[in-house]
Amino acid sequence: MEIKVLGPGxxxxxxxxxxxxxxxxxxxxxxxxxxxxxxxxxAMYGILSTPGLIVNxxxxxxxxxxxxxxxxxxxxxxxx
Amino acid sequence: xxxxxxxxLVYDLFGMAQGSxxxxxxxxxxxxxxxxxxxxxxxxxxxxxxRSYFPPERTKRILSHKRxxxxxxxxALLGIVTPFCSCSAVPLFIGFVEAGxxxxxxxSFLISSPMVNEVAVVLLWGLFGWKIALIYMGTGLxxxxxxxxxxxxxxxxxxxxxxxxxxxxxxxxxxxxRQAFKDRMVYARENTIDxxxxxxxxxxxxxxxxxxxxxxxxxxFLVLYAGPQNxxxxxxxxxxxxxxxxxxxxxxxxxxxLMEKGMSMGTVLAFMMAVTALxxxxxIILRKVLKxxxxxxxxxxxxxxxxxxxxxxxxxx
Numbered sequence: 001m002e003i004k005v006l007g008p009g010x011x012x013x014x015x016x017x018x019x020x021x022x023x024x025x026x027x028x029x030x031x032x033x034x035x036x037x038x039x040x041x042x043a044m045y046g047i048l049s050t051p052g053l054i055v056n057x058x059x060x061x062x063x064x065x066x067x068x069x070x071x072x073x074x075x076x077x078x079x080x
Numbered sequence: 081x082x083x084x085x086x087x088x089l090v091y092d093l094f095g096m097a098q099g100s101x102x103x104x105x106x107x108x109x110x111x112x113x114x115x116x117x118x119x120x121x122x123x124x125x126x127x128x129x130x131r132s133y134f135p136p137e138r139t140k141r142i143l144s145h146k147r148x149x150x151x152x153x154x155x156a157l158l159g160i161v162t163p164f165c166s167c168s169a170v171p172l173f174i175g176f177v178e179a180g181x182x183x184x185x186x187x188s189f190l191i192s193s194p195m196v197n198e199v200a201v202v203l204l205w206g207l208f209g210w211k212i213a214l215i216y217m218g219t220g221l222x223x224x225x226x227x228x229x230x231x232x233x234x235x236x237x238x239x240x241x242x243x244x245x246x247x248x249x250x251x252x253x254x255x256x257x258r259q260a261f262k263d264r265m266v267y268a269r270e271n272t273i274d275x276x277x278x279x280x281x282x283x284x285x286x287x288x289x290x291x292x293x294x295x296x297x298x299x300x301f302l303v304l305y306a307g308p309q310n311x312x313x314x315x316x317x318x319x320x321x322x323x324x325x326x327x328x329x330x331x332x333x334x335x336x337x338l339m340e341k342g343m344s345m346g347t348v349l350a351f352m353m354a355v356t357a358l359x360x361x362x363x364i365i366l367r368k369v370l371k372x373x374x375x376x377x378x379x380x381x382x383x384x385x386x387x388x389x390x391x392x393x394x395x396x397x
Contacts, residue, residue, distance in 0.1 A: 044249055
C-alpha cells in the first residue's frame with residue numbers, strides 16, 4: 001500500500017501528515033507514508049490545492065479544510 | 081428583534097443610563113456584532129456548500145480550452161466559489177496551464193479568487209449596506225475579467241517559466257472521491273468554523289473602530305485629502321494599498337475608518353482591491369512559475385485597472 005501526503009510545508013500540510021500517520025497507526029496497517037514537498041512534483045500528481053492525499057495512485061483528498069481522523073481512515077481504507 | 085435584544089442588554093441587564101454617548105455606542109456595538117456574525121455564519125455556510133461542488137479540479141475542467149472573453153468571465157465567476165489559497169497558487173497555476181486553460185483566463189481566476197469572496201461581500205454588506213457590497217463584487221469581477229483579457233491579448237506565454245510547460249500530470253490520479261450531501265454539510269460546517277476563527281478579531285476591531293472614531297474624530301477629516309475633489313486620491317490610495325497585504329477581513333477595519341472620515345467611495349473600494357488582490361507574498365510564490373517581466377506586467381495592469389475603477393466610481397456615485 002502506497003500513501004503519499006503532498007504539500008510544500010505549510011502548517012496544514014504538516015497537520016495532514018500527522019493525521020495520516022496517526023490513522024495508519026490506529027488502523028494497524030503496514031504502510032509507509034511518503035511526504036512530497038516539491039512543488040513541481042505536487043503539480044505532476046494533479047493536486048491543485050494542498051495538502052493532498054494520494055492512496056495507491058488515486059487522489060483521495062485535496063485542499064482545506066482538513067478531513068477528520070475518521071474521514072482519513074475511511075479514505076485510506078476505501079482503497080485497501 | 082436584534083435591536084430589542086441589544087437594547088435590553090445595555091439598559092436593563094447592564095443598567096446603563098439612556099442617552100449617554102457610551103451606552104449608545106455600546107448598544108450599536110452589540111447590535112452590529114451580532115448582526116454581522118449571524119450574516120457571516122449563514123452566508124459562509126451556504127457558500128461552502130456551493131463551493132463543495134466546485135473543487136479546483138472541476139473548475140480546471142470547465143475552463144480548459146475555453147475561448148477568451150467567455151473564458152475570462154467564467155474564470156472570474158468561478159474565482160468566487162472555488163476554494164483557493166495563495167499557498168496553492170503554484171500547483172494550481174501549473175495544473176491550469178497543463179490542462180490547456182489559456183493564460184489570460186488563468187489570470188482572471190487568480191485575480192478574482194482572493195479579491196471577490198463571501199467574507200468580503202458579507203462584511204461590506206453588514207457595515208455599509210448591500211449596494212456597496214454588490215458594487216464591490218461587480219467591480220472586482222470586472223477588474224479580473226479586464227486584466228485577464230489584456231494579459232491574454234498581449235500573448236505573454238513566453239514569460240512563463242519554461243519548466244511549467246514540460247510538466248505532465250499523471251492521468252491515473254484523475255478524480256476525487258464523490259461526496260455525499262452529508263459530507264458536504266460537514267465540509268461546510270468545518271469551513272465556516274475555520275473562516276470565523278480566522279476573521280472574528282478583525283471584525284470586532286472594525287465594529288469597535290466604527291463606534292470609536294464615529295464619536296471622536298471629525299467627520300470630514302479626510303475629505304480634504306481624499307474626497308472626490310482631489311484628483312490624486314485614487315492613485316495615492318492604490319499606491320499605498322499595493323504593498324500592504326491582508327485578506328478581505330483584515331482590511332475591513334481600515335476601510336471602515338477611511339469611509340467614516342470622508343474618503344470617497346471609489347477611492348476606498350480601489351484601496352481595498354489593491355490590498356486584497358496584490359500582495360508581496362503572493363508575488364514571491366508566483367515568481368516560481370512566472371518570469372519577472374510577466375509579474376511586472378501583471379502588477380502594472382492591475383494597478384491601472386484598479387485606479388480606473390476608483391475614478392469611475394468617484395464620478396458616478
